Amino acid sequence: MTPLDFLVGQWDWGPQALIALAGLIALVAQRSLRRFRLVGWTCLAALVLLILLRGKSYYAGPVHPTLLAAGAVLIERFTVPRWSTLLRWTAVMVVLGYSAVTLPIGLPILAPPTMVRYLDWLGSEDAVTTNVGNIERLPQDFADMLGWEAQVDAVAQVFHGLDPAEQERVVLMGSNYGEAGAIDFYGPRRGLPGAIAYVGTYWYFGPGDKPGDVMISIGFSYDDMTDFFDTVATAAHVMNHYAVAEQRDLFVYVCHGPRETLQEVWPSLAGEQ
Structure with missing residues (x-):
C-alpha cells in the first residue's frame, strides 16, 4: 500500500476521521493539551511507521480512539458558546449515523445473503475489495470466516x-x-x-x-x-x-x-x- 493509499484509507473511518485529525493536531500543537504532547507524538510516530512499512490503512485503527478523545475535547473547548450544544450534538449524531450505516461492515450481524444485498444497496466497492485487489461478494474478513x-x-x-x-x-x-x-x-x-x-x-x-x-x-x-x-x-x-x-x-x-x-x-x- 502506498503512503497516499494509506492516508486516503483513513477516510474509510467516515466523519470521525476529521475529529481524529483535529485530535492529532491538538495533541501535537495545542498549548492547552501540552501535558499530553507525548501521547500526540507517539500517535504520529505510529502512523509514520505504518506508512514507512507499507501497512494497510486499517492498521491505524488502534490509534483512532486516542485521537477521537482529543478531538472531542478540542470541539468542546473551541465551539462558540451560543452554538456549542448544537455543534456537539451534530458531531455526535453524524458519527452515530455513519456508524449505524456501516455497522454491518464492521460486525458480522447479517447472514451472508442479506449482507450481499445490503452491500449492493450501499454501493461500497471498497468494503468488498480484498488485500490483493479482488472484488468479492462479502468483506474479506467475513468471507474468511466461512467454509x-x-x-x-x-x-x-x-x-x-x-x-x-x-x-x-x-x-x-x-x-x-x-x-x-x-x-x-x-x-x-x-x-x-x-x-x-x-x-x-x-x-x-x-x-x-x-x-x-x-x-x-x-x-x-x-x-x-x-x-x-x-x-x-x-x-x-x-x-x-x-x-x-x-x-x-x-x-x-x-x-x-x-x-x-x-x-x-x-x-x-x-x-x-
Whole structure:
C-alpha cells in the first residue's frame, strides 16, 4: 500500500476521521493539551511507521480512539458558546449515523445473503475489495470466516475412507495456513491427525516424521500435486460461493508415490507461497 493509499484509507473511518485529525493536531500543537504532547507524538510516530512499512490503512485503527478523545475535547473547548450544544450534538449524531450505516461492515450481524444485498444497496466497492485487489461478494474478513468446517469435513471423509494402514501413514497438507489451521483446529474431534503446510511460519514446524508416501491435500491444483507424486486421485470437491477466491472452489486429492520424501523436499519449499 502506498503512503497516499494509506492516508486516503483513513477516510474509510467516515466523519470521525476529521475529529481524529483535529485530535492529532491538538495533541501535537495545542498549548492547552501540552501535558499530553507525548501521547500526540507517539500517535504520529505510529502512523509514520505504518506508512514507512507499507501497512494497510486499517492498521491505524488502534490509534483512532486516542485521537477521537482529543478531538472531542478540542470541539468542546473551541465551539462558540451560543452554538456549542448544537455543534456537539451534530458531531455526535453524524458519527452515530455513519456508524449505524456501516455497522454491518464492521460486525458480522447479517447472514451472508442479506449482507450481499445490503452491500449492493450501499454501493461500497471498497468494503468488498480484498488485500490483493479482488472484488468479492462479502468483506474479506467475513468471507474468511466461512467454509472451514466444510473443508475439514471433506478431508475427514476422505481420511476415513482410507484403509487403516494408510491412515497410519497419511500426511494431511493444506496449500495455505488457513486450510492447515482449520484441520488442526477442527480435525481432532473428527479423528484427524495434524496438518502440515509450507506457507509462512507453518514451514518452520517441518514436515513431521512421515515420508509422505500417502498424502491427502486440500487447496492445491491437480498439476501442483502431479509435480511431486506419481498418482493423484480427486477424492472430494468443496465449494463455497461466499468465500474469497482462493477458498471458493477446492479439491481434495489423495496422492501416492512421491518422487522425494517430504524430508528431502522440505528445505526447497522455504519461502514458497
